[in-house]
Amino acid sequence: MGKVAVLGAGLTKFMRRSLETGRELCWEAASAALREADLSLADIDCVVMATAPDAFDGVHMKGEYLLDGAGAKGKPYVRVYVGGGSGVFAPIAGWYHLASGAFRTCLVVAEEKMSPTQPHPQGAFNAIYDQFTERPLGVNLLWIFSLEQMRYMHTYNIPLELIARVAVKNKRNAKDHPACQLGGEFTVEEVLGAEVMSYPVTRLMVSPVTDGAAAIVLANEEFAKKKGKNHVWVEGVGWNLDTSYWTNRDLAYPEYVEKAATMAYKMAGITKPREEIHVVEPYDPFAYKELHHLEGLQLADKGQAPRLLEKGYWDRDTTTGIPATPSGGLLGVGNPIAAAGLMKVAEIFWQLQGKAGARQIRRNAKRGLAQAWGDLMQVGTVVILGV
Amino acid sequence: MSTALRGTPLREEDIRTGKALTTEWHGKIDYTFDAGAAIGQFLHGLKDGKLLGRKCHACGRTMIPPRMFCERCFRRSDEWVELKDSGRVNTFSVSFVNWDASRRQTPQVPAVIEIDGASQGMGILHLLGEVGNSLAEVLEHVKVGMPVQAVWKPAEQREGSITDILYFRPAATKR
Amino acid sequence: MREYVVKNTELKSVPGDWGVWHRYTYGVAGERFFREVKDHGRLVASVCPQCRHAVLPPSLYCEDCFAEMTEYQPVGDVGTVHSFTVLRESLEETALPEPVVAALVQFEGVKGGFLGALKGVAPEQVRIGMRVKAVWKPPGQRQGALSDLSHFSPA
Numbered sequence: 001m002g003k004v005a006v007l008g009a010g011l012t013k014f015m016r017r018s019l020e021t022g023r024e025l026c027w028e029a030a031s032a033a034l035r036e037a038d039l040s041l042a043d044i045d046c047v048v049m050a051t052a053p054d055a056f057d058g059v060h061m062k063g064e065y066l067l068d069g070a071g072a073k074g075k076p077y078v079r080v081y082v083g084g085g086s087g088v089f090a091p092i093a094g095w096y097h098l099a100s101g102a103f104r105t106c107l108v109v110a111e112e113k114m115s116p117t118q119p120h121p122q123g124a125f126n127a128i129y130d131q132f133t134e135r136p137l138g139v140n141l142l143w144i145f146s147l148e149q150m151r152y153m154h155t156y157n158i159p160l161e162l163i164a165r166v167a168v169k170n171k172r173n174a175k176d177h178p179a180c181q182l183g184g185e186f187t188v189e190e191v192l193g194a195e196v197m198s199y200p201v202t203r204l205m206v207s208p209v210t211d212g213a214a215a216i217v218l219a220n221e222e223f224a225k226k227k228g229k230n231h232v233w234v235e236g237v238g239w240n241l242d243t244s245y246w247t248n249r250d251l252a253y254p255e256y257v258e259k260a261a262t263m264a265y266k267m268a269g270i271t272k273p274r275e276e277i278h279v280v281e282p283y284d285p286f287a288y289k290e291l292h293h294l295e296g297l298q299l300a301d302k303g304q305a306p307r308l309l310e311k312g313y314w315d316r317d318t319t320t321g322i323p324a325t326p327s328g329g330l331l332g333v334g335n336p337i338a339a340a341g342l343m344k345v346a347e348i349f350w351q352l353q354g355k356a357g358a359r360q361i362r363r364n365a366k367r368g369l370a371q372a373w374g375d376l377m378q379v380g381t382v383v384i385l386g387v
Numbered sequence: 388m389s390t391a392l393r394g395t396p397l398r399e400e401d402i403r404t405g406k407a408l409t410t411e412w413h414g415k416i417d418y419t420f421d422a423g424a425a426i427g428q429f430l431h432g433l434k435d436g437k438l439l440g441r442k443c444h445a446c447g448r449t450m451i452p453p454r455m456f457c458e459r460c461f462r463r464s465d466e467w468v469e470l471k472d473s474g475r476v477n478t479f480s481v482s483f484v485n486w487d488a489s490r491r492q493t494p495q496v497p498a499v500i501e502i503d504g505a506s507q508g509m510g511i512l513h514l515l516g517e518v519g520n521s522l523a524e525v526l527e528h529v530k531v532g533m534p535v536q537a538v539w540k541p542a543e544q545r546e547g548s549i550t551d552i553l554y555f556r557p558a559a560t561k562r
Numbered sequence: 563m564r565e566y567v568v569k570n571t572e573l574k575s576v577p578g579d580w581g582v583w584h585r586y587t588y589g590v591a592g593e594r595f596f597r598e599v600k601d602h603g604r605l606v607a608s609v610c611p612q613c614r615h616a617v618l619p620p621s622l623y624c625e626d627c628f629a630e631m632t633e634y635q636p637v638g639d640v641g642t643v644h645s646f647t648v649l650r651e652s653l654e655e656t657a658l659p660e661p662v663v664a665a666l667v668q669f670e671g672v673k674g675g676f677l678g679a680l681k682g683v684a685p686e687q688v689r690i691g692m693r694v695k696a697v698w699k700p701p702g703q704r705q706g707a708l709s710d711l712s713h714f715s716p717a
Binding site for chain 1: 576580582584586588589592593622623625626630
């Protein structure tokens with residue numbers, strides 16, 4: 001399989017509601033990525049799009065609707081879909097377009113415009129539940145996450161204060177992110193004392209509704225070598241899905257993330273992730289989920305990620321631990337469902353290049369990992385980048 | 388990364404005052420879902436006041452919700468099993484939010500309940516009842532692992548729906 | 563596979579719906595387009611600085627070369643019928659009170675076109691290539707919506 005490099009990345013602001021249509025958001029992010037890669041649309045051989053439920057933008061066949069804004073007119077194009085996991089799956093699909101030898105360059109775009117959904121985008125998620133055995137109960141989206149969080153906390157005896165700390169860390173990190181929607185300084189007490197949505201989840205422990213887009217440019221080795229040296233390479237990819245019978249699963253541990261990570265580590269030749277991964281962007285739509293995922297990624301023992309958080313192990317400026325979510329993540333920057341994961345991949349890219357500005361981590365990083373999650377809490381998608 | 392990211396944020400009042408034009412679509416999208424063989428029978432079982440599971444002879448699991456195929460062995464499942472209408476709380480939450488993000492005054496208490504008679508870890512989603520009307524009360528009465536018992540609608544009101552069970556209550560509670 | 567349920571009248575079906583509706587912003591280009599429609603009762607196209615073509619409906623970016631389009635030009639009300647169809651039934655398959663001619667109208671020097679009802683001509687008389695003119699609602703009735711362009715009529 002051929003080697004694949006990342007040449008550039010671009011983002012829009014992450015906003016509660018944008019004037020821009022979904023197509024315009026795609027173009028804004030895609031053209032920014034091309035600019036950074038110093039390429040034009042004519043240099044792009046194929047396009048991969050990630051965008052989650054059509055119900056948000058309110059446009060049927062959303063992949064097709066967006067393609068003009070993603071530069072895909074007249075090109076080989078495909079939309080990939082694994083819910084919130086799509087933002088990290090899209091670069092994986094871009095990777096195999098190139099690693100197979102079929103194309104030289106790929107533009108990967110991820111977009112979500114949630115604001116059109118009325119009365120509230122949360123309502124569109126109701127259809128995630130089984131129409132026979134669950135919806136008639138009067139479900140709402142937050143139940144599945146709060147149920148998972150409660151099981152995780154109970155199984156490993158994790159106090160809510162430690163979970164709240166993830167929100168504090170990520171919202172603080174997000175202050176330095178130009179796309180940021182919800183960054184700021186918060187205390188643990190403020191996070192715990194915020195409005196209870198579905199206990200144990202409070203308003204400050206959940207990511208917002210967001211419109212936004214992200215894009216990256218991938219190239220094969222031959223093409224990349226003509227565009228300069230010292231590239232960032234895709235070293236490992238992995239993805240895995242668990243059963244949709246979510247009430248039959250062990251909710252305390254994300255096995256699908258472990259399997260996706262194992263696949264990626266194997267491809268990257270990584271045998272000691274805790275030593276060989278230097279920076280990580282785990283998916284953080286809820287405060288507890290970052291910890292849940294760090295454990296699934298094998299970067300902490302089961303139930304131990306919160307204890308390490310307490311010791312500063314995941315802080316952005318750590319020199320002895322692994323900085324986690326230096327971007328500020330979904331909790332701080334925002335959560336346009338499919339685009340958030342690609343934002344995390346872009347962050348790892350910039351961190352490895354030393355281009356993260358005020359968000360630059362202190363320790364020297366040669367390899368980083370970005371991970372996303374979604375669907376019915378069932379998909380793990382992992383990308384490992386390295387220099 | 389360029390520090391000047393594009394994007395034109397709007398506030399709700401920009402739309403209300405017509406500063407930004409919008410158009411609406413109220414599509415009427417209705418469905419009639421055919422229940423299928425397994426769930427069809429499951430719903431009939433609910434009407435009769437029973438919880439039904441399906442057993443796979445290859446892996447030995449008794450599964451609820453029932454399915455005509457075992458997804459692990461990838462073969463047809465083998466027999467119907469009548470389960471108990473009691474179980475244990477695997478996890479629960481206390482929700483103050485409706486499906487459309489509007490606020491509730493009194494909470495709903497959703498839970499995953501592992502059903503007695505099914506294999507370990509086989510849970511279903513349902514609601515807990517008779518556990519209190521405030522966060523503090525619910526947290527006092529509900530514990531992960533506690534035994535619960537289904538409370539059914541009277542037979543003549545049952546329709547063949549998951550709501551034929553009104554909720555599960557703590558098994559120790561006397562009515 | 564043997565179905566447990568023998569009588570198909572006993573086969574369970576459960577109703578459901580989606581429950582949400584949608585409110586769409588027009589976008590950067592669309593906002594400009596519909597402001598022109600509302601305030602001036604005219605169509606505008608956007609112009610690509612590289613390809614030098616004018617595009618209707620206007621777009622923020624050129625889908626061919628990806629350049630940003632910031633230049634707009636008015637499009638006159640007179641165009642030609644590029645294609646058309648005659649609708650005689652509603653979506654619910656009931657007869658329409660009168661047949662409706664839906665025409666895709668193109669304009670000189672502009673890529674793309676506009677879909678609208680063509681009135682004032684019998685369906686049998688409609689020809690591809692015939693010249694038609696946009697008929698606008700009066701200023702007080704325009705809202706910045708597609709319906710502000712009431713219909714096309716023979717020019």
